[in-house]
Amino acid sequence: MSTPAFAATAGWLVALLAASLAGTIAARRYALRRDLLDHPGERRSHVVATPRGGGIGIVVAMLGAMALLAYREPGQALVMALAAAGLLLVAGIGWLDDHRPLPPWPRLAVHAVAACLLAAIAYRAGGSGLAALLAFVLAMVLVNIWNFMDGIDGIAALQALVVACGYAALAPDPASRWIALALAAACLGFLPMNMPRARIFLGDVGSGALGYTLALAMALLAGREGEGVAAWGLLLLPPAAFLVDAALTLLSRIVRGERWWTPHVGHAYQRWARAADSHLPVTLAYAAWAVAGSVLAWCLRDRPAAFIMCAGVAWYLGGGIPWLWFQSWHGRKGWPGKQSG
Secondary structure (H helix, E strand, C coil): CCHHHHHHHHHHHHHHHHHHHHHHHHHHHHHHHHCCEECCCCCCCCCCCEECCCCHHHHHHHHHHHHHHHHHCHHHHHHHHHHHHHHHHHHHHHHHHHHCCCCHHHHHHHHHHHHHHHHHHHHHHHCCHHHHHHHHHHHHHHHHHHHHCCCCCCHHHHHHHHHHHHHHHHCCCHHHHHHHHHHHHHHHHHHHHCCCCCCCCCHHHHHHHHHHHHHHHHHHHHHHHCCCHHHHHHHCCCCHHHHHHHHHHHHHHHHCCCCCCCCCCCCHHHHHHHHHCCCHHHHHHHHHHHHHHHHHHHHHCCCCHHHHHHHHHHHHHHHHHHHHHHHHHHHHHCCCCCCCC
C-alpha cells in the first residue's frame, strides 16, 4: 500500500473510531434519560445499574464503513447494500429488545432473514452453495453467541476487536481487509466506555451487530480465499474462545434439563470473573486466546487443507478440555466470589 493510500485509510479508520465513540456517548445519555438500565440480579455479573444500548455507535460506524466502500469501489455496492440491510435487521431487532424484551422466536426469525442476506453475499463471493450454507449457519451462531458471551465488562467488544485484526491480517484483498479494520476501529471507539469499568453496555443492538459483522468478514474472506471448507476452518481459529465457551455451556445446560435460552451466569468466563472478583483479567485472558488463534491462523494460511482441519480440531480440543476441567473444579469448590460489574 502506498503512503498516500495508507494515510487515507488510517484517516478514515480514525473517523470511524470517533463516530463509534460519539455514538456510544450519545447512547449513554439517551439510555439515562429513558431509564434503559441493566439492573443487578442473580442472573447478572454486575452490581451497579448500568445503561445499555451503547453498541449503536458501532453500528453507525460500520454502516459508514460499508457506504464508503460502496462509494470507492462500485463493484462492491451490491454486496455492501445486502450487508447493510442485514446489519440493520440484526441491530434493529436488538434495539427493540433493549427497550422492551421480546420473545425469542421473533428475534430468531429476523436473524434468519439477515443470515439469508449473508448467504447471498457468500454465494456471490465464492459461487458455492456450501459456502452460502456455512455463511447462513455462522451468522445465526455468531449473532447469538456474541449475545451469550456479552456478560462482563469489555469481553465481547475486545474479543471482536482482536478477531477482526486477525482477519485483517489474513485478508487477501482491500475490500475484506477494510471491513475487518473498520470493525476493529469501531470496537476501539466503544471500549473506553466499556472497560475496565463499564459505563454502558453493548446491549442486544451491539452484541448482535458484532456477531453479524464478524460473520460478514468471514464470508468475504472465505470467498476471496477460494479454499472451500479449509478457508472456513482457518477463520474459525481466532474466535475459538467464544465458540468453545458458548457451545459447551449450552450443551451442559441442555443435558441438565435447564431452560438454556434464559439468562444465566454459568459460562466459564462468568464463574472465573466471580472467583477473581474482577472482570478485567478474564477479559484480557479471552483476548489473549483470540490473539493466539489469530497467530495460528496466519501461520497455517499456506498449509494444505487437511493440515488446517487437523490443527483446527486440535485447537478446539485444547480449549475444550480445560473448559471441562474448570467447570468441574468450580462445581466441586463452589467459588462464591463477590460479583463485580
